[in-house]
Amino acid sequence: MSLYTATYTDLYQLSMAQVYFKKDRHSQQAVFDYYFRKNPFNGGYTIFAGLENVLDSLKEFRFTEEDLDYLKTQNFDASFLEYLKDFRFRGSIFSVLEGDVVFPNQPILRVEASLIEAQLIETFLLNMLNFQSLIATKACRMRYIAKDRTLLDFGLRRAHGPGGYYASRAAFIGGFNGTSNVLAGKNFGLPISGTMAHSFIQSYGDELQAFRDFAEHRPKNCVLLVDTYNTLKSGVPNAITVAKEMEVRGQRLLAIRLDSGDLAYFAKQSRKLLDEAGLDYVQIAASNQLDEYVIKSLQEQQAPIDIYGVGTNLVIGKPDAALGGVYKLAFYDGKPRIKISENIAKITMPHAKQVYRLKNDKGEWVGSDAIGLTSEGSFEVMEHPFEVYKSMRLTGLQREALLQPVMEKGERSFATKTLQEIADYREKRFAQLPTEYKRFNNPHHYKVGISEQLKEERDRLIKLHKSL
Numbered sequence: 001m002s003l004y005t006a007t008y009t010d011l012y013q014l015s016m017a018q019v020y021f022k023k024d025r026h027s028q029q030a031v032f033d034y035y036f037r038k039n040p041f042n043g044g045y046t047i048f049a050g051l052e053n054v055l056d057s058l059k060e061f062r063f064t065e066e067d068l069d070y071l072k073t074q075n076f077d078a079s080f081l082e083y084l085k086d087f088r089f090r091g092s093i094f095s096v097l098e099g100d101v102v103f104p105n106q107p108i109l110r111v112e113a114s115l116i117e118a119q120l121i122e123t124f125l126l127n128m129l130n131f132q133s134l135i136a137t138k139a140c141r142m143r144y145i146a147k148d149r150t151l152l153d154f155g156l157r158r159a160h161g162p163g164g165y166y167a168s169r170a171a172f173i174g175g176f177n178g179t180s181n182v183l184a185g186k187n188f189g190l191p192i193s194g195t196m197a198h199s200f201i202q203s204y205g206d207e208l209q210a211f212r213d214f215a216e217h218r219p220k221n222c223v224l225l226v227d228t229y230n231t232l233k234s235g236v237p238n239a240i241t242v243a244k245e246m247e248v249r250g251q252r253l254l255a256i257r258l259d260s261g262d263l264a265y266f267a268k269q270s271r272k273l274l275d276e277a278g279l280d281y282v283q284i285a286a287s288n289q290l291d292e293y294v295i296k297s298l299q300e301q302q303a304p305i306d307i308y309g310v311g312t313n314l315v316i317g318k319p320d321a322a323l324g325g326v327y328k329l330a331f332y333d334g335k336p337r338i339k340i341s342e343n344i345a346k347i348t349m350p351h352a353k354q355v356y357r358l359k360n361d362k363g364e365w366v367g368s369d370a371i372g373l374t375s376e377g378s379f380e381v382m383e384h385p386f387e388v389y390k391s392m393r394l395t396g397l398q399r400e401a402l403l404q405p406v407m408e409k410g411e412r413s414f415a416t417k418t419l420q421e422i423a424d425y426r427e428k429r430f431a432q433l434p435t436e437y438k439r440f441n442n443p444h445h446y447k448v449g450i451s452e453q454l455k456e457e458r459d460r461l462i463k464l465h466k467s468l
């Protein structure tokens, strides 16, 4: 499913586009970079997600008759609206592949298109990439700490409106095993799974009968929620009774779910009761405001929890709630462009650029990426972007160019990836990131440097603008 209409944008994009058109500035070529300045969650990395949806939707990115009728009521010029009738994105996109591990202040995606086309896709592109990258990163943090336990997304009810749809997709990329979100399952090919709510048991009053009826009609992957009345005195014993009845029918209860109280204590006690009843195959699921820190604590307490169901904290990207990715002009009409700022970290990088992941002779990541101009050949020294005396020789290191052509002249230039392929790629790339960047507290800082030529160009433009 893609968002077909080009009015999924901010008004200022259209206001600027109209001026570009009227002043005949719209068709000159421009280069924009997508990047962010800080990893979410005070972490050491970010997982890049949302690219497939961007490429999919750009094919359909157009103004409908109704869009144009609406814009007419907003005082847009008739000749501009006429132009928008045939508006299509016919530019090129170079991007890091979806699922890769990325870092602050490096271009993750580069758009090369006419100024008006590059401008009009900005809001949609940021909306898609910022949100999914945030959620994929949150999910990856939980996957890292949960090791081989099952992680399920239960977040749709707590998500920021329809954002929950894409959150489920991003969670899978980040390492979740499945989702309770049926629409995301249907449209993205995600495994769906789920248990039961307290209301089901409450509606019976009789917990045992509720479990029996549920097991009768959903014997496959059946999970019984055991904390409605009294977890250890009624929930678990009733689940054991039903599990035994299922055995007689040649079926197996998959799991029980704990949703309140001290999850480590209840998991340990429940495990004991299940094992004593000969039900060591029945797994234990837990939910209730989980996040990577609670999961870490539960793992440290050796809570015998096999399945974690995570809602709110995953799908709203708590506590960050947004990734501040930006989209900045780097080149237009044959000239490099720069944005100056009092805050040196906010000065943009001019020109079309490539990013290289640096590896040792064994192909292992060394903890640095280097940004160079696409127009320059191989460079041997990487400079710190802001600090004068910090630089690193690149001699002997392998370089992997991260920005790949993914769209050329409005057409996709690489095959559609399934979500499973993207998730597998995330797993493979994340495995290559050394552990010091993965810890939650004070993760190691991954270095992103720039070539001497890029630095000279940036500093030349800063001086040029200061002298004006």
Ligand SMILES: Nc1ncnc2c1ncn2[C@@H]1O[C@H](COP(=O)(O)OP(=O)(O)OP(=O)(O)O)[C@@H](O)[C@H]1O
Pocket (backbone or CB within 6 Å): 259, 260, 261, 262, 263, 264, 265, 287, 288, 289, 290, 294, 297, 298, 301
């Ligand atoms: N053993 C544990 N170690 C660490 N955190 C836990 C443990 N057990 C539960 N938690 C987490 O502590 C938080 C609060 O748990 P608490 O039992 O107070 O839940 P609650 O929402 O008040 O639920 P209820 O009143 O339904 O028991 C939740 O995020 C929960 O996941």
Ligand SMILES: O=P(O)(O)OC[C@H]1O[C@H](OP(=O)(O)OP(=O)(O)O)[C@H](O)[C@@H]1O
Pocket (backbone or CB within 6 Å): 154, 155, 157, 158, 196, 197, 198, 199, 259, 287, 288, 289, 290, 309, 310, 311, 312, 313
């Ligand atoms: O805590 P979260 O990480 O957001 O996970 C989702 C929560 O949503 C459900 O509770 P809810 O009270 O909405 O419904 P229920 O009656 O099914 O428990 C579920 O039982 C989880 O506790």
Ligand SMILES: O=C(O)c1cccnc1
Pocket (backbone or CB within 6 Å): 154, 155, 157, 180, 193, 194, 195, 196, 197, 309, 311
């Ligand atoms: O299937 C579940 O157990 C579930 C689904 C959504 C939210 N909470 C729980």
